[in-house]
Amino acid sequence: MKKILRSAWILTFPLLAACSAAPVQTASGPGWQQQFSETLPLLGHRNWIIVADKAFPQLKAEGITYINTGSRLLPVLQEVMAAVQGSGHVKPIVYRDKELQFITEAQSTGIGAFRDSVAAALKGHDVREMLHDSVFAKLDAAAGLFRVVVLKTDEKLPYTSVLLELDCAYWDGEKEAALRKAIARP
Numbered sequence: 001m002k003k004i005l006r007s008a009w010i011l012t013f014p015l016l017a018a019c020s021a022a023p024v025q026t027a028s029g030p031g032w033q034q035q036f037s038e039t040l041p042l043l044g045h046r047n048w049i050i051v052a053d054k055a056f057p058q059l060k061a062e063g064i065t066y067i068n069t070g071s072r073l074l075p076v077l078q079e080v081m082a083a084v085q086g087s088g089h090v091k092p093i094v095y096r097d098k099e100l101q102f103i104t105e106a107q108s109t110g111i112g113a114f115r116d117s118v119a120a121a122l123k124g125h126d127v128r129e130m131l132h133d134s135v136f137a138k139l140d141a142a143a144g145l146f147r148v149v150v151l152k153t154d155e156k157l158p159y160t161s162v163l164l165e166l167d168c169a170y171w172d173g174e175k176e177a178a179l180r181k182a183i184a185r186p
Helices: 002-021 032-042 074-085 097-104 109-121 132-143 173-182
Strands: 025-028 048-052 065-066 089-098 127-130 149-153 162-168
Touching: 032 065, 032 074, 032 149, 048 074, 048 132, 074 089, 074 109, 074 162, 089 097, 089 132, 097 109, 097 127, 127 132, 132 149, 132 162
Parallel strands: 025 065, 048 149, 065 149, 089 127
Antiparallel strands: 048 162, 089 162
8 A cells, every 4th residue: 555655646746846837838820929919918117028039948937928939030020029119008128149240141041131131120229239148147037027928939040039128118217217306305
């Protein structure tokens, strides 16, 4: 009897451990637009949207939703940017990997045309560059408190992910500073 109970515990333990782990939400395929359009109204200031290349890792932090688009990065980025800009409640602060600027065509065929296409898609936005490893430090800090949505694409060019930190579209730093100054007055 002891042997049966021990065997049952050994078989049950992995299931219990899996149930207690933070759930990772995923979806895939051509229906990604619908899931994203349902998610965007729920996102706000300090949430993140990542349009990721194929090799972008699945992070195990709680608060991250993964959507496998099954599409190339540029069309997904264009749809996401249009949706964010049309939302009325958020605007993007755009981040790119600094390494992308240093990759040559000899190292990765098609990288130059890709860079140009993405630059055109992001025209009019202040694009901040940061080293790839710094991205994960920012995401780790954000995912502890705020929702992160990762749209995985089929893009197989290195350092091509685009990260959008969402900011409030109807309130800005100047208004916030004036508010804080008014609050601080005796």
